[in-house]
Amino acid sequence: LRRAAHARRHEEARTRDGHRVEIAANLGNTAHAADAVERGAEGIGLLRTEFVFMEHSEAPDLATQIAEYGEAFDALAGRPLVARTLDVGGDKPLSYWPMPHEENPFLGVRGIRLTLMRPEVLETQLRALLMAAGRRPVRIMFPMIKDIEEFRAGKAIFDRVQAEVKAADVQLGVMIEVPSCALLAPTLAKEADFFSIGTNDLTQYTLAIDRGHPQLSAQSDAMHPAVLRLIQLTVEAAHAEGRWVGVCGELGSDPQAIPVLVGLGVDELSVSSRRVPLVKAAVRELTLPRARELAGLALRQPTAAAVREALEAV
Ligand code: PEP
Numbered sequence: 001l002r003r004a005a006h007a008r009r010h011e012e013a014r015t016r017d018g019h020r021v022e023i024a025a026n027l028g029n030t031a032h033a034a035d036a037v038e039r040g041a042e043g044i045g046l047l048r049t050e051f052v053f054m055e056h057s058e059a060p061d062l063a064t065q066i067a068e069y070g071e072a073f074d075a076l077a078g079r080p081l082v083a084r085t086l087d088v089g090g091d092k093p094l095s096y097w098p099m100p101h102e103e104n105p106f107l108g109v110r111g112i113r114l115t116l117m118r119p120e121v122l123e124t125q126l127r128a129l130l131m132a133a134g135r136r137p138v139r140i141m142f143p144m145i146k147d148i149e150e151f152r153a154g155k156a157i158f159d160r161v162q163a164e165v166k167a168a169d170v171q172l173g174v175m176i177e178v179p180s181c182a183l184l185a186p187t188l189a190k191e192a193d194f195f196s197i198g199t200n201d202l203t204q205y206t207l208a209i210d211r212g213h214p215q216l217s218a219q220s221d222a223m224h225p226a227v228l229r230l231i232q233l234t235v236e237a238a239h240a241e242g243r244w245v246g247v248c249g250e251l252g253s254d255p256q257a258i259p260v261l262v263g264l265g266v267d268e269l270s271v272s273s274r275r276v277p278l279v280k281a282a283v284r285e286l287t288l289p290r291a292r293e294l295a296g297l298a299l300r301q302p303t304a305a306a307v308r309e310a311l312e313a314v
């Protein structure tokens with residue numbers, strides 16, 4: 001299977017009845033972009049840009065960021081790049097950016113909340129992404145958005161930058177990682193160009209279980225029907241407005257989850273590079289009606305364990 005998947009890694013992933021699902025790669029460093037393409041990724045579905053900020057002892061300037069992002073655009077040769085703006089705070093501190101101690105850092109100043117407090121950092125990053133992209137497709141998304149207000153605040157900065165730096169092919173999207181955002185997806189879909197579901201954080205905030213908790217990790221399963229229902233709401237809201245939806249959390253490469261996500265209508269799966277060939281192979285085994293049946297079956301279950309058992313049984 002591995003061999004066969006590898007041989008077809010550069011082909012699109014279509015179900016047996018012709019439904020296409022884009023398979024992209026999650027990257028934590030632009031230096032790995034060429035490898036992702038070699039493994040069959042159709043683009044970068046999540047560039048975790050934190051590395052640019054963490055590998056320097058001070059905030060990276062415009063030129064440094066343009067060079068870093070430019071490396072990925074060059075390797076992608078016209079394939080789309082989805083960049084997430086800086087997502088620090090919480091569990092991810094920055095040495096040169098002191099943050100006050102918080103009792104509950106996962107519920108504190110992190111993600112978009114933090115960069116909105118330092119708009120010049122967000123502005124420089126957006127400018128660098130647009131300048132590095134030039135005529136190549138770039139999609140930019142904000143992390144940890146909770147509602148339209150935060151999206152509009154980020155978009156106002158983006159619009160200002162875009163008025164000066166005209167990138168040819170750009171979309172602005174929202175990461176769906178906070179349950180409020182999935183519930184309010186219909187309002188967000190009117191103004192955002194796309195959604196990318198971060199199932200790692202979405203699961204953490206839906207189940208109220210720290211995603212890295214040593215004792216609770218077994219219970220923190222993104223296959224939980226509550227999480228699946230939030231994904232369903234998100235996809236329905238997006239498609240009603242003609243927007244596309246990706247999944248960039250770990251769930252996207254879970255073999256049991258792939259049919260369910262395809263059945264829920266997810267348009268793109270972004271997974272770690274080495275899993276790209278196998279995820280494509282898994283999509284090719286499906287038909288859309290069957291995937292929809294499995295999604296329905298999963299949604300009707302009461303617990304994550306029941307979802308997995310029910311899928312296993314069929
Ligand atoms: C997620 O939360 O699912 C996600 C993709 O972002 P990260 O894992 O970087 O928090």
Ligand code: MG
Pocket residue numbers: 143177198200201
């Ligand atoms: Mg996240």
